[in-house]
């Protein structure tokens with residue numbers, strides 16, 4: 001057989017091929033012929049091996065003998081074809097199997113070759129198959145880029161009807177100047193919607209300013225929003241403009257507006273009605289031109305009915321109401337969101353089939369924020385040399401106790417023995433502190449990381465490194 005083909009010397013058709021055939025002689029000859037053409041080749045001798053190799057190696061082209069152990073039934077071989085949907089499949093058939101080969105083509109395989117296989121024919125078909133695989137890849141990339149462009153301006157990922165509707169509403173409402181309330185459970189993208197409204201508005205060139213109303217007392221909130229004059233309270237060493245002033249010409253985002261203390265609700269109402277405000281310690285009212293977008297995970301209508309949120313303020317804020325759906329209401333978006341978050345931390349990585357099932361079956365009470373945290377943590381924990389994220393890695397990243405396979409890399413090495421070195425002493429101290437805080441927080445990684453003053457991903461890495469799974 002010839003060893004160097006023009007198609008391989010130009011580098012364009014070289015790729016990864018999975019050869020699925022149970023005959024050892026053919027495995028040997030076929031794989032060495034394909035390797036000589038410059039391709040990377042994986043070989044599988046039965047159905048299980050084929051599925052595993054496909055999962056791990058993600059070949060672009062699969063050469064598939066339909067009669068495979070254990071059953072040797074070509075019908076079973078046909079049922080495998082959909083499992084290789086992301087690759088270009090070429091079926092290898094014996095003389096008597098022509099009918100099956102034709103059925104395979106009907107099912108969408110690219111081509112078939114009849115055994116005994118003519119090497120020139122094999123080279124020709126494989127070159128075309130690899131070319132098709134490249135075109136498919138380019139098309140996928142272009143589609144992904146187009147999708148990202150559509151979401152790009154808004155950053156709101158999701159293809160379900162609920163998300164498409166939300167994006168359309170953001171576009172329409174964004175262009176107006178009305179105030180907006182964004183309602184939805186925690187972690188569903190309310191702030192993202194507020195930013196998108198700003199970007200779709202005529203104010204996009206102005207500032208987007210955020211204030212978390214739940215985090216501050218009434219006094220501090222007033223000073224943060226409206227500013228203060230020098231000497232108006234202890235520690236006010238100079239005049240300080242507030243966020244309302246800073247946001248002039250732009251958008252002011254009032255996060256967790258449902259937590260705003262009653263005295264501040266009155267002052268905010270006055271600003272919304274008159275467009276004027278008075279800094280703490282000042283007498284002269286000032287003016288600012290801002291569009292207000294407010295958000296809360298609370299049931300604001302119920303708060304109005306109960307009297308804990310002012311009705312007049314509610315109606316001032318509520319030029320329009322947008323709702324961000326819980327992830328449970330748009331489960332079909334989970335794989336897309338997860339893939340997007342994974343690409344951000346580990347561009348080469350992919351989810352295994354069991355990881356995708358786990359992601360879709362999970363409850364996600366913390367919605368997209370929780371999904372993002374789990375996927376990014378798992379992405380950060382991928383071992384060097386691997387690009388697979390499986391269900392166990394996701395479970396571990398989400399705080400479930402699982403046994404990850406031990407490896408000799410430092411990421412999973414047990415803590416150094418207390419041998420008197422500085423490193424061992426530090427590892428010992430870290431272990432004790434982390435154990436203690438994890439116990440105090442009932443295993444809540446986010447809270448433990450906060451108390452330890454490190455990021456959640458940092459904590460997860462330490463747990464793995466110190467063998468504290």
Ligand SMILES: Nc1ncnc2c1ncn2[C@@H]1O[C@H](COP(=O)(O)OP(=O)(O)OP(=O)(O)O)[C@@H](O)[C@H]1O
Nearest residue numbers: 155156157185186187188189190191192297368369
């Ligand atoms: N549709 C989405 N597409 C991409 N990322 C999203 C989406 N929704 C939420 N996120 C991400 O989830 C995280 C939480 O989003 P965000 O802060 O906007 O939620 P929220 O509803 O305002 O949360 P909270 O009520 O707790 O303040 C962010 O990292 C954000 O980027």
